[in-house]
Amino acid sequence: MSFTIGLVGKPSAGKSTFFKAATLAEVAIASYPFTTIKPNVGTGYVRVECADKDFDTQCNPRFGFCLNHTRFVPVEIIDVAGLVPGAHEGKGLGNQFLSDLNQADILIHVIDSSGSTNEKGESVGAGNHDPAKDIRFLENEIDLWYTSILWRNWGKLARSANMTKKKIEEAIADQLSAMKVTEFIANNAILDVNPGEDPEKWTYDAIKKIATILRKNTKPLIIALNKADTSTAKDNIAKLKKEFPDTFFVACSAEMELALREAAKKEMISYVPGDSSFEIKDADALNDKQKAGLTFMKKFLDENKITGVQQVLDSAVFEFLKYIAIFPGGVNKLADSKGNVLPDCFLMPPNSNAKDFAYALHTDFGKHFLYAMDVREKRRISGEQELKHRDVVEIISAAK
Ligand SMILES: Nc1nc2c(ncn2[C@@H]2O[C@H](COP(=O)(O)OP(=O)(O)OP(=O)(O)O)[C@@H](O)[C@H]2O)c(=O)[nH]1
Ligand SMILES: [Mg+2]
Structure with a gap:
């Protein structure tokens, strides 16, 4: 999932x-x-207008289900x-x-x-009770969760980055990698806050501002x-x-x-x-x-x-x-080897292109990507072509 x-x-x-x-x-x-x-961890679903109806057929989802051509795509929910x-x-x-x-x-x-x-x-x-109070405090508590993870090791982290000439955004991304913070996201947050050259001198306030931006971007x-x-x-x-x-x-x-x-x-x-x-x-x-x-x-x-x-x-x-749902399919055949029609539906981040989708299917398809097909229009598309919500895409790769 x-x-x-x-x-x-x-x-x-x-x-x-x-x-x-x-x-x-x-x-x-x-x-x-x-x-x-x-x-509690469980499976919920998001709805997508199923692509099967555009092909006058009925899909057989491997995961989730389809009711009256509304596809219910599984997502993980944590309470x-x-x-x-x-x-x-x-x-x-x-x-x-x-x-x-x-x-x-x-x-x-x-x-x-x-x-x-x-x-x-x-x-x-x-x-x-005024629920407006709940909105205010909760976001702050979530920001403070990120802040505390950065701040509790900050002295050590900044010193070691200085000593090893490691980029500070790399050190921050390492520290928060479990929360999906990347070097790119960390760098943008630092540029926004502009806390000064020497990370060893960054204040708690600056760290909190950075942590808040990181939280907004990843959660x-x-x-x-x-x-x-x-x-x-x-x-x-x-x-x-x-x-x-x-x-x-x-x-x-x-x-x-x-x-x-x-x-x-x-x-x-x-x-x-x-x-x-x-x-x-x-x-x-x-x-x-x-x-x-x-x-x-x-x-x-x-x-x-x-x-x-x-x-x-x-x-x-x-x-x-603004995620998009993409269905893998073939121009000549919408079914997989077991005869399941449009068995999968992938949730992809906005601006995903055909090559990103190939990687989502399998790393080998991404690595050995040749081109893709827009199955609805039976048209060849390049790896850089951005995909649209509900596209049905076939990946042609040289993967064995
Ligand atoms: N009227 C009404 N009551 C609700 C609704 N949702 C939950 N409740 C009630 O609110 C109370 C708390 O519900 P929970 O789902 O246990 O709340 P929680 O947020 O998980 O609470 P904690 O696990 O203690 O953090 C229960 O008595 C629910 O029946 C709703 O949509 N309408
Ligand atoms: Mg509960």
């Missing part, structure tokens, strides 16, 4: 509920803080413990556990937009305004959108999505994740409690159109990070 999404937020914001709705894995959910201690203000000083469970998110390509900050839990995740009654953050089903959420959501006009928000109700997916799993309803409606399969088989639950869910969807959970995942990958 090539793409990882991390869920972060204060305790009781609904991270595990979101995780469970997205993965249907069995995890603990409760209204008290620090329900989750060890991370961690709650983060509280002062976590970098050891408050709550501290911030060491964030290292579980090292590999994440993006973080989704799950917010309790009902305002019914304080910054520690304790219940304070609906509307009694960008979007916000899921969760608990949108509550009566106090609507006003809070409108207020937050006004107060943080540059922040990427998606409203959602993890609880509603979880209820829908569980009802679908039990075959009570047919529901495609992300859709704006569902159908009851056999109304006579339902008891009164189930009927009341489904009526509540229908009312929510009638008013809100979607639960938002699927949209949070889709927009994190495609709208915010």
Whole structure:
């Protein structure tokens, strides 16, 4: 699996509920803080309009699935413990556990937009906590996590770089390589902050500024305004959108999505994740409690159109990070050797070209790349040609 999404937020914001709705894995959910201690790792999906329909066929995904020509491409999702203000000083469970998110390509900050839990995740009654506070502290705590990793060894790191004439950006990238910080990213951050020639004299403030830029580049953050089903959420959501006009928000109700997916799993309803409606399969088989639950869910969807959970995942990958989905295929044959039609779908970073895709398929295909084919248009394309979302591409290589 090539793409990882991390869920972060204060305790009781609904991270595990979101995780469970997205993965249907069995995890603990409760209204008290620090329900989750060890991370939950599971498979969720992002939606892509499947390429199979352009070829009048039905695909057979090796990973994920396809419903009515909507391809559900697997992504890894990680749900961690709650983060509280002062976590970098050891408050709550501290911030060491964030290292579980090292590999994440993006973080989704799950917010309790009902305002019914304080910054520690304790219940304070609906509307009694301003969620704007959560937005402010959390990003800072995440930045301080990066800062602490750099700062705790800074003296040694800077001295040794000076002594060995190692470039400081290389030393920083080495230190933070697990978090996907590259020399290129580190160098850009240094140029931005301009902390001076001698790294041994760089101040804590300069390191924090650099760490913040590194964090933004390697763990960008979007916000899921969760608990949108509550009566106090609507006003809070409108207020937050006004107060943080540059922040990427998606409203959602993890609880509603979880209820829908569980009802679908039990075959009570047919529901495609992300859709704006569902159908009851056999109304006579339902008891009164189930009927009341489904009526509540229908009312929510009638008013809100979607639960938002699927949209949070889709927009994190495609709208915010601008990734593209590429299907490997052949001009003469869309199936693999086992007869599976369009069996794979790759999530590639923006501006990926045909050669990048060849490398993603197999290092040998990249190394021995000759040219590629745009399968839809039956047209030859060069290695430097940038690919588009939903392209079907055949790689021609001299690899044995
Ligand atoms: N109304 C409503 N309640 C929700 C929603 N999502 C979660 N909850 C409730 O919020 C409480 C906390 O949910 P969890 O998913 O355990 O929260 P968490 O963020 O994982 O909490 P920690 O593991 O303690 O950090 C539970 O009582 C959930 O039922 C939602 O969309 N709407
Ligand atoms: Mg949890």
